[in-house]
Amino acid sequence: MSEQGVGMLDETNVVDMVDSRALSIALTVLHTSPVLQPGMGEAGGLNVYLLNSAHRLAESGHDITLITRRDRPGLPDVDELGPRLRIVYLDAGPDHPIAKADSEQLIVPFRDALDDWWPGGIDLVHSHHWFAGVASIPVAARHGVPHLQSYHSVAAPVGSDWGAGEQPESPGRPAGERFIAHESDRIVAVSGFERDTIIARYGADPDRFSIVHPGVDTETFRPGEQGTDPYVVFAARLQPLKGVDLAIRALAAIPPARRPKLVIAGEPASDFAEYTAEVHRLVADLGLDDCVDYRGSLSRTDLAELLAGAQILLNPSHSETFGIINLEAAACAIPVIASRVGGMVDSVHDGETGFLLPSRDPLVWAETIERVLADPGLRERLGRSARTFALGRGWREVARELTDVYQGEVG
Incomplete structure (x- = not known):
């Protein structure tokens, strides 16, 4: 865009x-x-x-x-x-x-x-x-x-x-x-x-x-060109609170012919050094090794580039006081699908800049991801509203x- x-x-x-x-x-x-x-x-x-x-x-x-x-x-x-x-x-x-x-x-x-x-x-x-x-x-x-x-x-x-x-x-x-x-x-x-x-x-x-x-830095985080290979992003420290397991299970619930790639950006917090191995095991158990791309911790410019090329940001965190990454995705005109918890209601305007889901059922998340991926007009509308929202902050x-x-x- x-x-x-x-x-x-x-x-x-x-x-x-x-x-x-x-x-x-x-x-x-x-x-x-x-x-x-x-x-x-x-x-x-x-x-x-x-x-x-x-x-x-x-x-x-x-x-x-x-x-x-x-x-x-x-x-x-x-x-x-x-x-x-x-x-x-x-x-x-x-x-x-x-x-x-x-x-x-x-x-x-x-x-x-x-x-x-x-x-x-x-x-x-x-x-x-x-x-x-x-x-x-x-x-x-x-x-x-x-x-x-x-x-x-x-x-x-x-x-x-x-x-x-x-x-x-x-x-x-x-x-x-x-x-x-x-x-x-x-x-x-x-x-x-x-x-x-x-x-x-x-x-x-x-x-x-x-x-x-x-x-949000709206000069660094700004709309960019999207490629032909669709992907969705999860960007956070790797720890149970952030809910990357739900993002992975939602990906697995999407039929292979329509399944996007999931890019995971982040490294484990010091208290969860073993959690990365659990994430890799889950991906392998679900047969998703070819569909998940691990990027580790990214610089601000690299994260902005990653978000700008994505179709969706997934934020399945169990609890957030705000969710800055949601605002950064919004600045890139990228819709956010997030948990309806805590302060996320301030960083995602449900139905306007993305969707807030009260359920942690992977099937519900998969259906919402597919809905957004299948409708370019919806992504465009959400992206425009998201960028406007970010520009005011x-x-x-x-x-x-x-x-x-x-x-x-x-x-």
Whole structure:
């Protein structure tokens, strides 16, 4: 699909934000580096949200410091990523990657290293994920600055199934999430579903929430030419929560003569190193070896190219607070078929930019995939609506909304 016909509006056409006050903002994340490629290790939607919003906030005039831990040898203390934007690597734990399940032990070292680093002049701290929040709240309090928190995912109650959310990677997560719900000055949720979940599970004050939906780079993720060999895409970390098994079973339920190729883009999360072997076994057991293409973790440009050439994005996740990949597919004018769960209702407009399915029956998914593949007019209509939707949600808009939140906290 060409760019003509889906509208020429793009976020680059939007007038840059003029702030009433430029702020010095510290953005903390402990368990993953903001610059790590999504789909690799623990990197996912959090990394996309954090790095892109940081760039846009810096472009709008704020002084932005990303703070993470040194997770490999040779990293500098500070790396300048652009004007008014840098990343600081703290010595907190060993200088090699740590499984997410073991990252709780890094909270105290990260807290102490953050306090030792503190340069003064910081206006506020915005932490991402619960590890960073628990570590950063006492430091922000000690230095008298507001602390804001983004969860990005909320732990499922112990003993619940995948539909309740991400399984706690370590015993302290529920208590840690409750702590940051009550001790943060403001919680920045990515969707109404995430806000409501945090309030219901942890008794957080509804008045201390702001919702800032994620955005998308509509220059990188844009419509492209589709080839003659149809394929559908699953793009996420390989772990049970993301539901790649449902995508595979749906593929198997499509008759061979009409069956598209399934491209799987992503690598296993550290806590699910053996899961890839399970995925390969399932594909083999269903006789789909010739129909599944494994791509591993892709760069942003390679992922955009993959999506632009696809017929459909499949997102069968059991639970999502938003689903950034849905918005990235929308920017490429590609329909999304996703689970009707959580915040997905904010990233897929059912019947307009794709379809939300309440069922996890592979036959239901197969029927919907076939319906979209068999109707070029439907794909065109969904794609046009999807691109228009994405064009209204660039990262500059995210930066504007975050700036309003930040300035409300610093006065």
